[in-house]
Amino acid sequence: MTTSDKIVLTRGVPPPEAFPTEELGACFDAALRENPAVVLQYGQQPGYAPLREELAGEYGVSPGEVLIGNGSLQLQDLVSSYLIRPGAAVFTEQPSYDRAIKTFRRRGARTVGIPLEEDGISIERLETALEREVPAFLYLVPDFQNPAGATLSLEKRRRVLELAGEYGFRVIEDIPYRKLRYEGEDLPLLREIDPSNVITMSSFSKLLSPGMRVGFMISPEDLIKEVTALGEDTYLSPVLPTQAAVAEYLRRGLLGPNVDRLKDLYTPRWKAMAGAVSRELPGAQAFIPSGGFFVSVMLPEDANAQDLVGRAKDIGLVLTPGAAFFADPDEGEEADGDRFVRLPFCAVTPDQIEEGVQRLASLL
């Protein structure tokens, strides 16, 4: 690797070698031939029925509590347009998923960032914020968070749900990375602890393919009906051949083996990123997750973070500006987006990771 090779540490996308192309091609063909009158027709507004049933089984709910749409961001947009009244607050972790923040704002929310700690959202700061106002909902990525990598502890999961019950707000748990755990044991889903105020969202983008755009949400049936109606008004019917291909993929029992294959592919990259960050950026506060797509660092206050993205570009390192992940960019000490660096590791090789983190260190 020479210094002139560009190293891209921006979006959390799977690498092409992650896609089970042959298997998916066969699933498309089979799904179309088996059920063309449904798969190629208008309809199935809450999602392709066999896939709803598969997901209902997995999450221990009824099919009426499942809605499948054209990717989870589209569903977040629809849920937001239904739940957010103009001027309402939406609470997010700070930092949080930049596109979610943008969606909530476009749908009329004031986004309030609650600082993220190594074990998830700060309960103390959440309580302070709740004394001021009750949000339309709290948006969390509890497992291997995007962008920081943090995982919400069991104790905090319980406390968040208690607060939701006490103050009366909904919690969106967005869990696209959850199945990509490289060490340790799963913590329970928020919905497994207490589903009453929980909307669970996820997708097959990280487990199969983002281009398929198959995302889903699980919530009480009344909300599913409202969001389904908004979806029908917006896009008439969801795209069905992709949902049918995913249903066929699950029916054939291919998802588990594919997730295992992905873990084998990503584990060395995860280890390389964790090692490089510890070695090269010893002064930074690092989030080293047990799974997912992202390591992240908060650079020390005395680090030279000014125009970091621009200076990185000059030496062939592509970074995402940290401030994009901050719902409250001016919120003070913890909220210094300029010092926050997200380091996605799945779409780069261990060699690229070593070189990339070395370049980052050279700038500070």
Place this chain on the structure above:
Amino acid sequence: MTTSDKIVLTRGVPPPEAFPTEELGACFDAALRENPAVVLQYGQQPGYAPLREELAGEYGVSPGEVLIGNGSLQLQDLVSSYLIRPGAAVFTEQPSYDRAIKTFRRRGARTVGIPLEEDGISIERLETALEREVPAFLYLVPDFQNPAGATLSLEKRRRVLELAGEYGFRVIEDIPYRKLRYEGEDLPLLREIDPSNVITMSSFSKLLSPGMRVGFMISPEDLIKEVTALGEDTYLSPVLPTQAAVAEYLRRGLLGPNVDRLKDLYTPRWKAMAGAVSRELPGAQAFIPSGGFFVSVMLPEDANAQDLVGRAKDIGLVLTPGAAFFADPDEGEEADGDRFVRLPFCAVTPDQIEEGVQRLASLL
């Protein structure tokens, strides 16, 4: 056929026998295998590049003037959210496509219905409306209109475009039925006469499959860029395998033969509907188009139109309430939605058509 067989004359959907299932299955498989790193990945926000190129070639524009999304209703929603300022007017034909009217309203428009005549929108009434206000845009279905079946004459096409230039408003021409012409010659597209204020929208729903949800728009590049950015904010990337399958279908030269097959399938149904309406409903003002999915009738003022949908249901005939197609339900004489009946003929057999129209006649 017995009286107890339900006859459904509601939505304009293709029948299952219209779907080229085998060919599409093969196209999915081929498209995935050929280009998985693109088709299964995030990206291609303005639409799958090879399909944009195909469409650009067909419409004589550059690929930068083409945007492909998850069905044309989704694109109408995005265009509306960009073009409609709160309280702005949108002009539509009256009657017009019910879902489009609903979309424009949800995005903040006051919809103003301009009466439809047998040769398209009333120019006189359009001019009167323009003296009062200039709309964000005028929405037209110029070929075999949904719901009435009318086709806009060449003279009126020219005049609409003159008015658009004079007053400064955009015209959306929505042309999903255009290629399904059963007799006569195509009139030029509005964009072929003068593209400067025209947004062309269409889809493959009526030519291939609605479940695929592949719709597109053609407009100047600056608008494409704005709507693409809104699409990226809303659904991140479009669903790509379906777009890639359509591109492969076109590349293999299969669309023309499929359209010919559809015309062979639909022509007897179209003739049956035209004949039955003339014979059974002699007092009604009938729109008999030269193509598309719909015949329609405006019942005479002295016909018994009260609770027509409910009474039809009692004798096994399912109709869409006419008022849904009227942007101005209280607009007066031409706008009497209760007397308007849309009669889609593609998803029913000639026998069902005969029987259905006889049942309708028996109610009046």
